[in-house]
Amino acid sequence: MSETIKVLCYKSKTLSNGEHPLMVCVCKDGKRKYQSLGISIKAEQWDFKSNLPKTKCPNRDRIILLINERINEIQKAALDKRIAGKNFTATTLIESTTNNTTNKTVGEYYMTYIQNLKKENRIRYAGMFEVSYSSFIKFNKHLDIPFSDIDATWLKRYELWMKEQNLSVSTISTRIRHLRAVFNLAIAEHVIKNDCYPFHSYKVSKLNKQTAKRAISKKEVLKIMQYQGETPMECLAIDVFVFSYLNAGINFIDIAKLKRSNIVESQLIYNREKTKKLINVPLQQKAMEIIAKYENDKSPYLFPILTPFHKTEIQIANRLHKVLAKINKHLKEIGKKLKLPIPLTTYVARHSYATVLKRAGVSTSIISESLGHSSEKITQVYLDSFDNSQINDAMKNLL
Known part of the structure; x- marks a missing residue:
């Protein structure tokens, strides 16, 4: 029959x-x-x-x-x-005619991606994906849809909707890049075909070009260094900013996790939390003074952000989130007092580091002007490819 x-x-x-x-x-x-x-x-x-x-x-x-x-x-x-x-x-x-994984909806695969991040103990990163997921749900009501439903038109509508919420371009870019990561994994695991990939025509990079300025001048950085903090938390905020600026734009999470073992013969050596790349930069006198200021025999950490009490990944992630919010709050208040042209955050230190070196004539082969690229790995590859003496000479331009 x-x-x-x-x-x-x-x-x-x-x-x-x-x-x-x-x-x-x-x-x-x-x-x-x-x-x-x-x-x-x-x-x-x-x-x-x-x-x-x-x-x-x-x-x-x-x-x-x-x-x-x-x-x-x-x-x-x-x-x-x-x-x-x-x-x-x-x-x-x-x-x-059915591959069990090919019928997964975007929502199902997105949640699988988040669970995989949690299994890898990348709790903070998973939390960022959860925030993006909630945004997509709010926009589309649900993600019980096939990957083919999300095309360039869908992404453009989401972008416009986000702008109507008065969210920054960098926030929009981050959330769309999270969705792109889920698409990339689905393609890598042969869950969807390449012709379902909407990012061939919809370029997330165009959003990065719209991102507001995040760097300040050397003169403005020096004003921050000279500012006298009125409270311990305000002093910590200034020290974290300055330490990042003086050490190749090291980000907050990596600063928080630094230990005495990361200092080897006046060099700061550590693996970036995000890319796992080995970073080796010279510790300038000012940076050494900041480290000495927070020396504590009861803690293995260089800065008073994490303590031995914070053992699990969730405890660490929660603590970092809480302290970073306080530090950025104080930095923004300091920026207003100093009449800086942009809101001050820890990330401004990273951009300013690159921009100051670039304006001093340092080769772009040694340090990239745009550390806010869609892929920061490119910058780290360039840094890794030069010996310490070249980086040492370049960083003399910071002060």
């Missing part, structure tokens, strides 16, 4: 957004097998007689294309089995 294959709007199930899933229905030998097509639709947009979306249905042509592709795929599998003389049922026919 020949099989029948069609796609139905499954009204028996209503999703949280009021739509109904489209289901592939294979009927053979009086038995039916249903499988989600990965698309949902409103009942009023579906023609239940022809089993096709109505003329006014959004994305009608794309939906019809996906329906035809899936039906043709199953029909071809049935034909191949007949030619090979193999028996099959409705269930085995669908299973033979």
